[in-house]
Amino acid sequence: MFLGFTLVVVIFVLIFALHFSFSKLGFIPKQYSISHKLALNLAVGLLIAVGLIPFQEYLGMGDLEDASLDLAMQADNEIPPITAKEIPSFAFLDIDNQTYKLWDDPLYIQGTKIKELIAVAVNEKARLIIVDVDLSRNPDDKVLKEYIAGYKDYCQEKTCPPIILGRAFRPLPDSLAAGKKPIREPRTGFLEDAVVKSAPYIQWATPLFQQSSYDGAVRRWKLWEHICTPKEEADVIPATQLLAAAMIRFDTPQPASDKINAELARFKRKVCGDEHIAKPTLAKPIKIAEGLEFTGGIHRVFQRIMYHLRWNPPQSIADEWVMRYSLRDSGNGDSPSKLILTVFSAQPYLDSPKISAGSKLENKIVLIGSSYSDGDNLHSTPLGIIPSGLVIINAIHSLLQYGEIQPPSNWYKLLWLILLVVLIVAVTFIFDSFDNSFLIIVISGMVVVALIPVTVYLFANSFWVSFVLPLLGVHVSQVMVDYQRFNLQKIDLKQMLAEECSAQFGKEAGQLFAEQMKEIMMGKLLSDTMSKYDETTADIAGMKVSPAKESGNKKETE
Helix, strand or coil, X not given: CHHHXXXXXXXXXXXXXXXXXHHHHCCCCCCXXXXXXXXXXXXXXXXXXXXXXXXHHHCCCHHHHHHHHHHHHHHCCCCCCCCCCCCCCEEEEEECHHHHHHCCCCCCCCHHHHHHHHHHHHHCCCCXXXXXCCCCCXXXXXXXXXXXXXXXXXXXXXXXXXXXXXXXXXXXXXXXXXXXXXXXXXXXXXXXXXXXXXXXXEEEEECCCEECCCCXXXXXXXXXXXXXXXXXXEEEEEEHHHHHHHHHHHCCHHHHHHHHHHHHHHHCCCCCCCCCCCHHHHHCCEEEECCEEECCCCCCCCCECXXXXXXXXXXXXXXXXXXXXXXXXXXXXXXXXXXXXXXXXXXXXXXXXXXXXXXXXXXXXXXXXXXXXXXXXXXXXXXXXXXXXXXXXXXXXHHHHCCCCECCCHHHHHHHHHHHHHHHHHHHHHHHHCCCHHHHHHHHHHHHHHHHHHHHHHHHCCECCCCHHHHHHHHHHHHHHHHHHHHHHHHHHHHHHHHHHHHHHHHHHHHHHHHHHHHHXXXXXXXXXXXXXXXXXXXXXXXXXXXXXXXXXXXXXX
């Protein structure tokens, strides 16, 4: 996620840098018209869309793509019909809180109870049985061990469903160093020899999935797990969903097992802990059966689990609680919807008298798992917290319904580019027309929502076109328009301030000049007045002196 965020920041910085550089060089006018904005936004959006396509896998876009696909799955409440792909229905015999309480809160799930659940599924003619319960830590349970050891003989006399047991692992101590991937070895228990005797009707498989490094959610399935045997030999073990899907397609366990072993043999490492696999080996497709073909790609959407089967956790513990809930597909045309998943509380199902009235597990893929609170068997997924058994069911359904998620054809890519152009044009006009930030946010949300049905339709048809890049183009367009508007407002503000300052300065200067001139004139007038006053005073003084002089002169004359 950090890389994806960094990528977005880098893109924004580069766009602003290009905008600034081109503006300084005169390539882009300072006053933008709508045509300038449209041309710039189209150039930016298409440059991002086309330029980043070859590098999406290396630029941290995976987390953004995961988030967008999670949103699409959460919005899609319909389950595609299972008839066309000949997918069996599922039944989940859940060791929930009610069953756990009825079993007196044991420290571990007793093998005898697992044997009873397997036996009822066999007797009701299930299509396939999967046991997602870790029995490696259990003490020797003779009842379960004898049942598993004699299962092959039973199947040779009667038709019976194959059984897949979930293999538990532990990391080798030497592989826990920092920066290294843990090397796993099987955690063996009392069933090892019994499973060998009943092969291929009973087989081990890995129930492990890939967890996101971003939020720990389970989004991707695995095809196999690299392990080291007790003899320190490198080996591979198939994933539960791959083995289950192959058994459904081949209808018998032996050819399914042979085909998987033949295809996965080339992925065995030479020595334990060796992480290197030759590129030609990875490039060759893995083909198990029709519809089960894989390119070997482990990144991006190719191994995404398309979650459709949701989890309804129990709200309370009921005394007579057998069937918890069920899900039906959406149907197809004139054909009605069909039951695709039924969740039973394990012990009440065993005790229910309704079992004798008719089989509820016939021709179904039956998974025996747990969801009780102390089991630590719940996982985060795009559809919320669900038990690992339902994760496996979703993974099997995803493989049989979609297979490997395919990249879009050239026609889809062309349509996607056209959609992107339309979005950028629309967003350019929208952001140019509205000044209200709240309206802009609302319209942006409407654009995002409008893309969801397109995405849902595409991945419902086994295609996935990421709308991360179109959205990125939309947001880049928004940022550019906002930046352009800010630039224009800044220029207009400068001009307005300059004109206002000039006018204000001229007015103040005129007033100051007038006042100064007034003061000057007043000073000159006062000076002139004082001068005239002095002259008048002098004249008056002269007039007073003259008579005295005249009388003196007269006396002298006399």
